[in-house]
Amino acid sequence: MTNHTIDAYDPHAFHDELAAHGLILPTGIRGAYGRGPVFEDILERFDALVMNSAADDGAEAMTFPPVVARTMIEKMGYLDNFPQLIGSIHSFFGTGLQAREMADQARAGERWESFLDITDLMLLPAACYPVYPMFSGLLPEGGRLVTTRNWCFRHEPSDEPTRLQSFRMREFIRVGAPDAVEAWRDSWLERGLALLRSLGLPADSDVANDPFFGRAGKMMATSQREQRLKFEIVVPVVSATEPTAVCSFNWHQEHFTSKFDISRADGSTAHTACLGFGLERVVLALLKTHGCDVNQWPAEVRAQLWS
Numbered sequence: 598m599t600n601h602t603i604d605a606y607d608p609h610a611f612h613d614e615l616a617a618h619g620l621i622l623p624t625g626i627r628g629a630y631g632r633g634p635v636f637e638d639i640l641e642r643f644d645a646l647v648m649n650s651a652a653d654d655g656a657e658a659m660t661f662p663p664v665v666a667r668t669m670i671e672k673m674g675y676l677d678n679f680p681q682l683i684g685s686i687h688s689f690f691g692t693g694l695q696a697r698e699m700a701d702q703a704r705a706g707e708r709w710e711s712f713l714d715i716t717d718l719m720l721l722p723a724a725c726y727p728v729y730p731m732f733s734g735l736l737p738e739g740g741r742l743v744t745t746r747n748w749c750f751r752h753e754p755s756d757e758p759t760r761l762q763s764f765r766m767r768e769f770i771r772v773g774a775p776d777a778v779e780a781w782r783d784s785w786l787e788r789g790l791a792l793l794r795s796l797g798l799p800a801d802s803d804v805a806n807d808p809f810f811g812r813a814g815k816m817m818a819t820s821q822r823e824q825r826l827k828f829e830i831v832v833p834v835v836s837a838t839e840p841t842a843v844c845s846f847n848w849h850q851e852h853f854t855s856k857f858d859i860s861r862a863d864g865s866t867a868h869t870a871c872l873g874f875g876l877e878r879v880v881l882a883l884l885k886t887h888g889c890d891v892n893q894w895p896a897e898v899r900a901q902l903w904s
């Protein structure tokens with residue numbers, strides 16, 4: 598099924614090939630290349646396909662900016678779990694004199710961040726975060742289903758084209774009775790696999806864990822795996838032996854419903870789960886599998902995306 602135009606799984610060769618085809622536009626910043634028009638076209642068409650496959654589910658669409666309240670990051674436990682990934686927004690609150698000093702220091706090639714102070718904002722690490730506070734209070738019978746798409750930031754600089762510092766996620770978020778939430782997650786896992794396989798991708802699913810920080814994090818990762826709370830759909834993109842996650846499914850159980858006072862009308866426990874397609878990663882999986890010349894992609898794949 599696979600028709601590699603790129604030999605082997607060499608991330609650097611893949612990066613260079615993507616750049617040579619104008620699919621990505623190197624900026625010199627690790628994990629923050631630009632995207633050419635063909636890359637964007639594939640990304641938008643894949644996102645439309647996902648939305649179309651979910652059209653009958655009646656998800657409420659919500660749109661948020663790619664920044665989030667600092668208090669939200671604190672409340673989510675992000676500083677304990679993923680401090681290595683955070684992006685904090687700082688700005689300048691000083692006087693005219695201090696502004697000139699700061700600019701002079703920058704011009705002289707010296708460090709100037711001591712002139713900055715923390716703002717109320719941080720960069721958004723996952724598209725679903727702003728959605729949970731929207732559920733606060735009593736849920737309607739049957740719970741809720743929301744979809745959102747956003748730019749996400751994670752400080753994990755890499756030369757490897759699938760590990761970006763800034764990328765887009767299409768997420769679906771479900772809140773409701775525990776069994777309904779689990780069943781929703783299971784059916785989406787099947788749907789996601791079918792959708793990706795229909796595009797000729799050698800996709801598989803597996804239990805996974807989040808990259809929890811530090812020694813305590815190892816235990817959290819183990820427990821997350823044992824409880825089968827996180828699944829990923831993976832496709833080989835930059836490695837044959839360590840396939841890349843293109844879609845993740847997280848079952849948070851009561852983690853967010855307790856933090857944001859989300860409850861069901863009958864007083865029983867509510868759970869949340871979310872799933873997120875890494876949109877750039879899906880594009881890269883398609884390019885790796887079918888080659889960098891979109892005109893040469895299999896007709897069935899082209900027909901699905903460009904119908």
Ligand code: ATP
Nearest residue numbers: 751759760761762764842843844845873874875878
């Ligand atoms: P990984 O294990 O590869 O770091 P993750 O477990 O951190 O992925 P999630 O936090 O579940 O991923 O994010 C949801 C989806 O967002 C992933 O399935 C992936 O497709 C995408 N994603 C995550 N991190 C990145 C990144 N640094 N660059 C591009 N896409 C990413």
Ligand code: ZN
Nearest residue numbers: 723725871873
């Ligand atoms: Zn999520």
Ligand code: MG
Nearest residue numbers: 751753807808
């Ligand atoms: Mg990660």
